[in-house]
Every structure is written in C-alpha cells, then in structure tokens.
Amino acid sequence: MPRFSVIVPVYKVQGFLRECLDSILTQSFADFEVIAVDDCSPDNCGTIIDEYAALDPRVTAVHLPENVGLGRARNAGVGHATGDYLLFLDSDDVYTPGALRAIDERLTVTDDPDVLVFDHVRMHWWGRSGRSLTADLLASAGTDTFDIPSSPQYLRLFLVAWNKAYRRDFFTGHGFTYRPGLYEDAPVTYQALVCARRIACLDRVCVEYRQRRQGAITRTPGRSHFDIFPQYAALFAFLDEHPELAATRPLLFERMINHFLATMTLTERVLPEDRPAFYRKTVEFYRRYRPEGFTPPDDAYRARWRLVAGRVYPAFQTYALAKRLGGVSLRKKHELGKTTTGTIKRTLARTQRRRPRDPNLAVYSAFSHRGVLGDPAAIHHAARTLAPHIHAVWVVGPDDVRRLPKGIDYVTPDTPRYHQVMSRGTYFVSNVDWTPGLVKRPGQIHVHTHRGTPLAHMGVDLLGHPAATYHDDVRTMLRCADRWDYSLVSSPYAQQIWDRAFPCHFTSLPTGAPRNDVLVRGDRMRTAALRERLGIPDGNTVVLYAPVRRDHRTSYVPRLDLEHLVRELGPTFTVLVRLHPRDAQAPIRHLQMRDLQRHGLLLDVTDEPSVEDMMLASDALLTDYSSLMFDYANTNRPIIVHADDWAVYRAARGTYFDLPSAPPGHVSTTTEALTDLFASGAWQDERSAALRADFRRRFCTYEDGHAAARVVSQVMLGRDYPSSVIPQQDARQLHGLVRSSLPDSAR
Structure with missing residues (x-):
C-alpha cells in the first residue's frame, strides 16, 4: 500500500499535463501512486496519460466514457486509490521539488492526522507571484494539531481540493464526494474540516497554482457561477444530517455569505446583468440558513451584510458604486498630490544649487x-x-x-x-x-x-x-x-x-x-566570527553557491538539484546559497530552500547584507557566470563553474570571453558531475589551483589589498598612491583575450 494516492483529473490540458505529471514522478519521495483520470478529454490528454502509464508502473490511467466534470472525475480517482492519504492535483498545476517528502515528514511528526493543509503559490503566465494570504495562519499552527471548534480561524484556509492531504479511511469513511458543477471544492473542504478531529498544517509551498491567461473556468463569466448556491445547499444538508456538528453552523454560514459577496463583485465571474439575480439568491440563502441569534462579523463585509439583510438590491448596488467612485477619487487625489510634491521638490533642489x-x-x-x-x-x-x-x-x-x-x-x-x-x-x-x-x-x-x-x-x-x-x-x-x-x-x-x-x-x-581588500588580505578572526554567527559546525567545508540571474527568464529557475547536491555532499559540508538580488523575492527560493534549511542541509544567505562576509566564510565558490568569481579569486580558494546552459546564456546575454575555455577552476555541466568533483576531491586538486592562479593573473592585476586607500588618496586628497606592478606579458595576453571576444567592427 503506497503512502500517497495522487489523483489528477484531466480535461483539455494537453499543453500542461506533462509538466504536471513530471512534477509528481520526479519527486525525491517515491512511495506514491498516480491516478490520472481522463474526463473524456477531446484533445491528446488520454494518449499522454497512457504513455506515462506504460513507462511508469506507479501511474494508473483511468478513462471515463463521458465528460462528468472536475468533481466527479476526482470521485472516480478516489475509487481506484489504495494509498494511506489522498492528494488531489489539478492537471495544469505542479508540485514543487521535495513537496511529497515534506508532506510525509509533517504527517509523521503530527502522528498521521485526518487532514494536513499546506501552502501554494500562484503562477501567472508572466511569472510567479507571492505566497497565499493564509501563509501566516499555516505558520502559526507549528507542529500542533487542532480541530475547528477550538480553532475556527482555520476555516479561512484556501478553499480548494489540492492544498490538502486527506487520510483515505477518514475521507471515504465519511462518504465525502465532490458534486458536479463549479465550486465543488466548498462542500467537501468544509465537511472534512468540521468532521476532522485532528488537523495539521505545513508552512511550506507545495503547489504552484497556475493562473491561466485564458481557458480557466473561474475566469470565464457566465451563469455557471450560480453553481455556488447548490454547492452550499448540499453543505447545509450535510449539517442537517449531522446534528453533532451544530456548533459549526454559524461559522460555515459566515463563510458562505462572504463567499457569495466576494464572488458577486468579480467581473470575471458574475456578469453585471446577472448580479440582481445573484443578489436575490444570496438574500434567499441568508434568510433560509441564518442561525438563530447570529451576529454578522465585524470585517470588511460588515456593511454589505447589513444590506443583504435589508434585501434591497438597488441599495447594495448604490453602495458598491460609491465604493468604486471613492477608490477613483482617492487615486485622483493621490496623483494631484504627487504632482504638487514634485514641483515643490524641484524648486527646493534649484534653491540648494544656488548655494x-x-x-x-x-x-x-x-x-x-x-x-x-x-x-x-x-x-x-x-x-x-x-x-x-x-x-x-x-x-x-x-x-x-x-x-x-x-x-x-x-x-x-x-x-x-x-x-x-x-x-x-x-x-x-x-x-x-x-x-x-x-x-x-x-x-x-x-x-x-x-x-x-x-x-x-x-x-x-x-x-x-x-x-x-x-x-x-x-x-x-x-x-x-x-x-x-x-x-x-x-x-x-x-x-x-x-x-x-x-x-x-x-x-x-x-x-x-x-x-576586495579584505579578500586579498584575509581576516581569520572575522572569518571565525562569521562561521559562528551562521551556526556552521567546526571543521565543516563551506561552499558558497552564487548563481547569476538569467535575463531571458521572467523568474528564477533553479539550475541545480540542490537537494541531491547537499545530500550527496553529506554532513561535513555546509552549502551557503546566495541568489542574485533580483531573484531574492522569487517564490521558488522559498519553495526550494526553506525546507532544506530546516533540515540543516544548507543555509540561505541571500538576505545577508555583505557578500564579502559570505566569501570570507567559505572554503570554495560554486557559481555559473556570476562576476563574484573575479572577486573570489583574490582569496586563492577553489572555484567551481557549473556551466550547464552556457550556450543559451551567451546567446541571450552576450559574454566577453568563452568562460569554459578559460575558467578559474573545474567546470561541470550536470549535478551528477558536480557531486563527483566534490566526492573525488578534484575540486581542490593541482589543476584547480593552476587554473585559479592563471585566472587571478589575468583578471585581478591591480588587487593588492590597498584599493580603498588608493581611491581616497587619489580622488579626495589629490595624492599619488603606489600602484600595483603590472606584468607587461599579462597585459598583452589580456589585450588579445578581449580583442578576440569582440565583434570585428570593434577591433
């Protein structure tokens, strides 16, 4: 029996399906089965599923004879599941690296709860955005378990199927099933949460939630969004059948009306001409399901709740219009303020320049x-x-x-x-x-x-x-x-x-x-203090990994399998990861590194203010095409270049010389080759030292540890400062190196 059954309902996603399945099958945790359900998709999805099933025994292909919709396709997948836990993944989304391992570890730590909720990140067509709005709520749970009556705030967690792991016997034992139509996640999610005796959270992004530019039903306005009403009617019918859950009724009523109010105002869901009818249905549900003695929440929707209670749509419409006009007015006021402030600042600057x-x-x-x-x-x-x-x-x-x-x-x-x-x-x-x-x-x-x-x-x-x-x-x-x-x-x-x-x-x-003065001179006491502050074990070999930004990518894409690398290096190595500043906010940074850092496998030092400190604290530099290699050469410590996409990078950005032909150390092109360099000790062999020495002679000619003093003397004091000796042979070699890298028109 596998640990996980990952159920993937599939319909008209042939452009995304392979990426989705690959994100599951390449996970470092391998104890799972994939149940891919072809919901009678009219494109090539069925063929793709069969192809994967033929190549990997963990994949089961299920072909439905007719299109039944997302919810019932999930139900079909549950019928074939044999795993301890059910996970649902939409076929245009992907798991992040290490997600299943992290989920398994949290389930183990929390003693296999009924439900585990994890985080996600939205992946827009132009690039990734930030974490979910409930990330702090997930983090606050820690490794404790809870139930909804004692922690009702967790009903605010994102209302979808794919950010949870359900214990299979809990899920099937309660007879949870997804209904046809849109918003099918709502009844099952709420039913499971209020029935669960033990809920756990994982503060880690495990799913990249694709925001499709077009084709997503949640962004296609029309009457289909009225499906939200029968979905919630089914939820309250379930509560009627389970009187022991009566205490959760006011909580679910509040979530339902807020969901209606939020949906009604979204132009990508409810058309303006349909809003009066949508409003009337909201009022109808308000009257039908309002618990006795219920008090509306004191939140952003409080005024709208009062209008719904009054049941008059024109009043609600007037309020919504006033809110929009108020927003426009504030923007106009802000723009006017900026113009006035700019005029004042320019006048102040001109006045100061007269002094x-x-x-x-x-x-x-x-x-x-x-x-x-x-x-x-x-x-x-x-x-x-x-x-x-x-x-x-x-x-x-x-x-x-x-x-x-x-x-x-x-x-x-x-x-x-x-x-x-x-x-x-x-x-x-x-x-x-x-x-x-x-x-x-x-x-x-x-x-x-x-x-x-x-x-x-x-x-x-x-x-x-x-x-x-x-x-x-x-x-x-x-x-x-x-x-x-x-x-x-x-x-x-x-x-x-x-x-x-x-x-x-x-x-x-x-x-x-x-x-670079400090790198040339060295500072043992500063290095020791840095290692102690970072918590690096005594005697460990420290590798600083500093990849460069790819201008041809809209967001950070890892070039190394960091998990594989750090596990192969073992506990005697400490890897410091420092991303380019423009990649510092990339969600994938948190996805890939936070979990590895928690397990002590690496340290994310991207936010450390001083890169010189990180170079001092390390024993070797691992980079691709970062200019840090020129600085790091001054330490006379090993440098390893990982050039897996050199041809692409050179074509996209352009370079002044062929780095693989004149590197500061050994060059690798695969994660496996890189781990072999460290395992064999070649990363610090005589060839590495010879390459580094040649690199330093060519590119660090003036570095003697007195650069700052030289600048102050020459620029601020008007005094000469002794220059470094420039070997003329090296200068001629450099001239030839640069000339050979430039276009003919520039030579």
Whole structure:
C-alpha cells in the first residue's frame, strides 16, 4: 500500500499535463501512486496519460466514457486509490521539488492526522507571484494539531481540493464526494474540516497554482457561477444530517455569505446583468440558513451584510458604486498630490544649487540605496582614517534604515535634506547609477565603482540582446555614465571592457576593487566570527553557491538539484546559497530552500547584507557566470563553474570571453558531475589551483589589498598612491583575450 494516492483529473490540458505529471514522478519521495483520470478529454490528454502509464508502473490511467466534470472525475480517482492519504492535483498545476517528502515528514511528526493543509503559490503566465494570504495562519499552527471548534480561524484556509492531504479511511469513511458543477471544492473542504478531529498544517509551498491567461473556468463569466448556491445547499444538508456538528453552523454560514459577496463583485465571474439575480439568491440563502441569534462579523463585509439583510438590491448596488467612485477619487487625489510634491521638490533642489558646494562633503550609495555595502562602504571606511575632515552622508532607502550601523549619517531619497546634500556635495561614490534626474554641478566629482569585473555584456554591448535590456534602457545608462569622472578597474581587461561598453568621458583608475581588500588580505578572526554567527559546525567545508540571474527568464529557475547536491555532499559540508538580488523575492527560493534549511542541509544567505562576509566564510565558490568569481579569486580558494546552459546564456546575454575555455577552476555541466568533483576531491586538486592562479593573473592585476586607500588618496586628497606592478606579458595576453571576444567592427 503506497503512502500517497495522487489523483489528477484531466480535461483539455494537453499543453500542461506533462509538466504536471513530471512534477509528481520526479519527486525525491517515491512511495506514491498516480491516478490520472481522463474526463473524456477531446484533445491528446488520454494518449499522454497512457504513455506515462506504460513507462511508469506507479501511474494508473483511468478513462471515463463521458465528460462528468472536475468533481466527479476526482470521485472516480478516489475509487481506484489504495494509498494511506489522498492528494488531489489539478492537471495544469505542479508540485514543487521535495513537496511529497515534506508532506510525509509533517504527517509523521503530527502522528498521521485526518487532514494536513499546506501552502501554494500562484503562477501567472508572466511569472510567479507571492505566497497565499493564509501563509501566516499555516505558520502559526507549528507542529500542533487542532480541530475547528477550538480553532475556527482555520476555516479561512484556501478553499480548494489540492492544498490538502486527506487520510483515505477518514475521507471515504465519511462518504465525502465532490458534486458536479463549479465550486465543488466548498462542500467537501468544509465537511472534512468540521468532521476532522485532528488537523495539521505545513508552512511550506507545495503547489504552484497556475493562473491561466485564458481557458480557466473561474475566469470565464457566465451563469455557471450560480453553481455556488447548490454547492452550499448540499453543505447545509450535510449539517442537517449531522446534528453533532451544530456548533459549526454559524461559522460555515459566515463563510458562505462572504463567499457569495466576494464572488458577486468579480467581473470575471458574475456578469453585471446577472448580479440582481445573484443578489436575490444570496438574500434567499441568508434568510433560509441564518442561525438563530447570529451576529454578522465585524470585517470588511460588515456593511454589505447589513444590506443583504435589508434585501434591497438597488441599495447594495448604490453602495458598491460609491465604493468604486471613492477608490477613483482617492487615486485622483493621490496623483494631484504627487504632482504638487514634485514641483515643490524641484524648486527646493534649484534653491540648494544656488548655494556653494561643500568641499568636505561626500555622498555615498550602494546597490540602489540598500545600505553601507560593497565598494562604496570600503572607500567610506578608508576615508574615515585617511581623510577624517570629509563628512560622509549615505543615501539609504526607508526600508533599509533600520539595518544601518551606529553612527552613520544618512538621508532618505526625496526628502528636503536629501536635495540639500545632493546639491551641495562634492564627492559622489556609488556602485550603481544615481537617479537620471540628478543635476551634476560643476566641481562635483562622481566615482563609479561598478559591481565587479564583467563577464556578461554591459552598456552599449547589450544592444541586440533584448532579454537583457527589457528592464534597462541603454540610452539612460549612457546619460548616467556621462556624469562619471572616475571608473574603478581591477585589471587591464576590465578597463578595456568599461571603456568600450560606456563610450563616455571618464578616467579609468587602476585601483582594484575596494571591497576586495579584505579578500586579498584575509581576516581569520572575522572569518571565525562569521562561521559562528551562521551556526556552521567546526571543521565543516563551506561552499558558497552564487548563481547569476538569467535575463531571458521572467523568474528564477533553479539550475541545480540542490537537494541531491547537499545530500550527496553529506554532513561535513555546509552549502551557503546566495541568489542574485533580483531573484531574492522569487517564490521558488522559498519553495526550494526553506525546507532544506530546516533540515540543516544548507543555509540561505541571500538576505545577508555583505557578500564579502559570505566569501570570507567559505572554503570554495560554486557559481555559473556570476562576476563574484573575479572577486573570489583574490582569496586563492577553489572555484567551481557549473556551466550547464552556457550556450543559451551567451546567446541571450552576450559574454566577453568563452568562460569554459578559460575558467578559474573545474567546470561541470550536470549535478551528477558536480557531486563527483566534490566526492573525488578534484575540486581542490593541482589543476584547480593552476587554473585559479592563471585566472587571478589575468583578471585581478591591480588587487593588492590597498584599493580603498588608493581611491581616497587619489580622488579626495589629490595624492599619488603606489600602484600595483603590472606584468607587461599579462597585459598583452589580456589585450588579445578581449580583442578576440569582440565583434570585428570593434577591433
């Protein structure tokens, strides 16, 4: 008997079905059966199901002789189920990696409850969105079990079939069946929840819920949405047959009327001409099923409840119209306020620009105002010692102020003092461009530190790569670069790239990257403190995994089977995962990593403010095409490149050289090959060291641990600082390397 029976009702989803079935069959937990029910689908779904059944004995194909609808197709699947637990998955949705293992582990911890509820994420056609609105409710349950009379708030959980695991003998023993028509989830979900003596929750996203652009019945308006009424009538008929559940009747009545009110106002469900009839049915159910002594809830629907009790649709319609007009009025008022505020701010800035510059004022920003970070932070710290007369002010976003170190003077964007500082400062240090609207005054000095040495195309070289410029305008980039006075570079290679990518009037300073000073010099005490803070066991080998963002993808897509990797590495390895900042909010980050982190298999350090700290704390870097490899080479620790999609990445983004031909260490293209590198010890062999040394000679030429001091001396104090020695042979090799990577027209 398998642990799970996964029932997949199938109808007109041939474009999504394979992805759905693959998401089940490739789960790391394998003790399950799949019952795919072909609801007499007119497309090729039946053939696809048979194909999977022929290839995998865990798949059972059920073909219905006629179309019976989603609910009764699920019922047919239940009739073939033999597992301990029933799970339902719609055939255009998918399970997230590791979902079944996580569900099994939570069921075991909670001693096999009647129902387990887990979380989901919506997957729109343009990309993924955030977690469900009840995520906090799921988290608050912990590993306890409960019932609805003692915890009625859990009736607010998402009303669908596919976010729950039902113990099969509980489900069939109560005779739960799905009815025909839409909203078939409602009766069964509520019946199961109020009958269950032990309910558990799993605070983990297990399902990606596809929001189809078209074809979804829930987004097709029409009279079919009146099916909601007989579904709830069936629920209350069930309550009539079970007087022992009478205490839950007021709770379910409240949920029912709120469901009606929410559905009626959705234009993608109830047509305007059908709303009077829908309203009358709502009033009818209100009168028929209202429990004696019931008090309407004090929530967002309270006013609508009163109108329903009054039974007059014109009054309800007037109220709804007033709410919409009120929303429009607020938007207009907000737009007017923004226009007025903008005029005031521009006037303030012009006034400040008439005042003299402050020769001892330096303005810093890093990563679009995220805090005291990166190269600007290293320059700031050096200036406090070498140029203490220069006052530093950081531009920091409101959400990041709380993370500032003590003693940092800061301004937030678009405040009066911000305009004062930006108008009167002399030195401007940043690793990203200042806002396009910034007016640079004569005598102001802009230092652009960049964010590492580039492998992928930048600036004008992005032209012809539409995926890479979808969110960035090259013309705007160049206008911002026109403000640069100095561009910091780490090697002749980097200088040639920046000069080509940004054909503007700036001076390249061969300083090295200030944030890399600590990587060049090393800091054992800081490294030990970091490992202790992160909870890394003594003696463990720490691997920092830092993948780059794929501009041709609308959302983060994992390139590694992290679960396989960390389990193969074993307990003596600790993997730190740091995603690109633009992927930090990707739901898949939470789906893939939260569960592995709970089990101590990896640490998600994406939100750690300092990437230099993560590099210091690690023994090796695992990356694909991230510019961190150029920084990490300064540690002289092993680097492994996982280049499974190099050809695609190079075509989509463009690169300045062929990384697999000139890597900083061993190169892998599959998760299996990568695990073999670690298992065999090759990741830190002599070849790895030789490749790294050659890479460091070519791309870290000016890195000597004194970059920050060099910038402060040359830019703020006007003094020369000894430069690193540049071997001429290496410089010539680099020139040839760069030339060979550029188009003929640029050579």
